[in-house]
Amino acid sequence: MCLGVPGKLIEIHEDPLGMHMGKVSFGGITKQVCLAYTPEAEVGAYVVVHVGFAISTIDEEEAKRVFTTLEELGELEAELGRVVLSEGAFGEGSAA
Amino acid sequence: MRYVDEYRDGAAARKWLDALRATVTQPWTLMEICGGQTHTLLRSGIDRMLPEEITLVHGPGCPVCVTPVELIDKAVALARLPEVILTSFGDMLRVPGSDTDLLTAKARGGDVRMVYSPLDAVELARKNPDREVVFFAVGFETTAPANAMAVWRAHQLGMPNFSILSSHVLVPPAMEAILSAPDNRVQGFLAAGHVCAVMGYWQYLPLAEKHEIPITVTGFEPLDLFQGIWMTVKALEEGRWGVENQYTRTVTAEGNRPAQDLLRKVFRVVDRPWRGIGVIPESGLGLRDELADFDAERRFRVEGVGGEESPLCIAGEILRGLKKPHECAAFGRECTPETPLGAPMVSSEGACAAYHLYGRLATDHLATETAS
Numbered sequence: 001m002c003l004g005v006p007g008k009l010i011e012i013h014e015d016p017l018g019m020h021m022g023k024v025s026f027g028g029i030t031k032q033v034c035l036a037y038t039p040e041a042e043v044g045a046y047v048v049v050h051v052g053f054a055i056s057t058i059d060e061e062e063a064k065r066v067f068t069t070l071e072e073l074g075e076l077e078a079e080l081g082r083v084v085l086s087e088g089a090f091g092e093g094s095a096a
Numbered sequence: 097m098r099y100v101d102e103y104r105d106g107a108a109a110r111k112w113l114d115a116l117r118a119t120v121t122q123p124w125t126l127m128e129i130c131g132g133q134t135h136t137l138l139r140s141g142i143d144r145m146l147p148e149e150i151t152l153v154h155g156p157g158c159p160v161c162v163t164p165v166e167l168i169d170k171a172v173a174l175a176r177l178p179e180v181i182l183t184s185f186g187d188m189l190r191v192p193g194s195d196t197d198l199l200t201a202k203a204r205g206g207d208v209r210m211v212y213s214p215l216d217a218v219e220l221a222r223k224n225p226d227r228e229v230v231f232f233a234v235g236f237e238t239t240a241p242a243n244a245m246a247v248w249r250a251h252q253l254g255m256p257n258f259s260i261l262s263s264h265v266l267v268p269p270a271m272e273a274i275l276s277a278p279d280n281r282v283q284g285f286l287a288a289g290h291v292c293a294v295m296g297y298w299q300y301l302p303l304a305e306k307h308e309i310p311i312t313v314t315g316f317e318p319l320d321l322f323q324g325i326w327m328t329v330k331a332l333e334e335g336r337w338g339v340e341n342q343y344t345r346t347v348t349a350e351g352n353r354p355a356q357d358l359l360r361k362v363f364r365v366v367d368r369p370w371r372g373i374g375v376i377p378e379s380g381l382g383l384r385d386e387l388a389d390f391d392a393e394r395r396f397r398v399e400g401v402g403g404e405e406s407p408l409c410i411a412g413e414i415l416r417g418l419k420k421p422h423e424c425a426a427f428g429r430e431c432t433p434e435t436p437l438g439a440p441m442v443s444s445e446g447a448c449a450a451y452h453l454y455g456r457l458a459t460d461h462l463a464t465e466t467a468s
Binding site: 002003004006008017019027034036037038039046048050051052053055056058059060062063065066067069070073074 | 291342
């Protein structure tokens with residue numbers, strides 16, 4: 001139920017009753033989304049949408065962290081001269 | 097970036113798995129709170145890839161699963177009233193009450209409608225001024241702001257024909273209940289990313305301090321889960337506790353302030369019964385007194401609700417991480433997604449439904465146990 005789907009904000013408007021709304025594209029499929037909780041979100045930003053509400057604006061810099069941390073780990077491993085073999089994650093066992 | 101596919105990359109996942117293998121030296125039991133995370137773990141097979149030292153148990157983070165059976169019975173009773181249009185999220189409709197579910201109530205003539213957003217229920221009430229629209233408002237902190245906005249909007253528009261049947265639950269008190277239980281075996285938590293997107297993670301610091309455990313705010317894609325597990329295991333191995341944030345692209349320490357502000361305007365903290373677990377103090381949200389007119393339980397007198405569970409269902413033990421779904425005698429036999437005995441077999445976030453869907457069956461489990 002706490003599913004949140006990232007989508008690109010492509011339009012911002014107010015609905016007839018004065019609610020801050022936007023049109024969000026999820027890989028081409030668009031939906032009307034309430035933006036009351038993400039007043040900072042601008043057109044072009046990615047927002048996380050849950051039951052028709054944007055609950056967070058995605059931080060583009062932070063979005064890379066899962067990969068940069070990996071790189072740093074790799075550098076650390078190399079520096080320590082340790083070799084770690086990979087076995088079979090996501091398919092047939094291949095060395096990383 | 098589209099913030100989805102990138103986090104499903106197999107090569108990066110293999111590297112995280114390597115990092116995990118290089119880090120872990122002894123057995124650890126972690127709990128992922130959120131049912132959405134449970135489903136990712138099983139769908140991508142992460143549960144089977146992890147080093148054998150790491151055991152994942154599945155938490156109570158499925159609002160549909162913990163909604164008390166009495167409330168489902170009340171929703172069914174409300175749906176039978178001729179003036180009522182009963183609305184809810186799709187997941188709620190098939191959850192078994194004492195003797196039936198909402199979808200069956202609909203088949204028998206009740207006006208039950210699924211909505212995507214709580215605002216759709218308000219719109220339905222606006223378009224049907226001669227009917228009473230009741231929204232069965234379930235959810236954790238992630239969903240509560242959306243439900244709060246529905247009430248606030250109805251309040252602002254002065255709508256007399258909209259109300260909610262409230263079943264809002266809060267994550268930190270449930271974690272406290274799990275950690276305080278004498279039979280607890282959880283040593284570290286993956287906290288639910290989207291709950292924290294709303295509430296921030298400052299609430300978890302006292303929990304981490306009191307129980308001296310690491311809590312890692314974690315996202316929902318495979319790489320998020322690998323990194324979250326790695327961060328938690330690393331902290332355990334180094335003897336550290338506290339709160340760390342893996343899901344930094346979406347979650348900040350303070351969370352979503354506008355959402356928290358409206359939550360405070362609309363709701364107050366109340367004691368709440370959790371299905372299969374019992375009453376947890378200060379673990380839910382109820383409407384504030386000034387908005388009590390929007391409380392369906394006050395507006396309608398509904399009598400004769402049974403509140404009876406199937407005696408075969410062990411959902412309570414599963415939701416507290418004491419047992420896994422395939423350890424239930426009824427799993428895959430009396431209880432299947434087509435004929436569920438308990439809510440975790442129904443919901444798209446229920447642990448039993450995940451185990452059934454992704455083939456973690458009893459025989460499978462035994463084979464794994466023998467091999468390891």
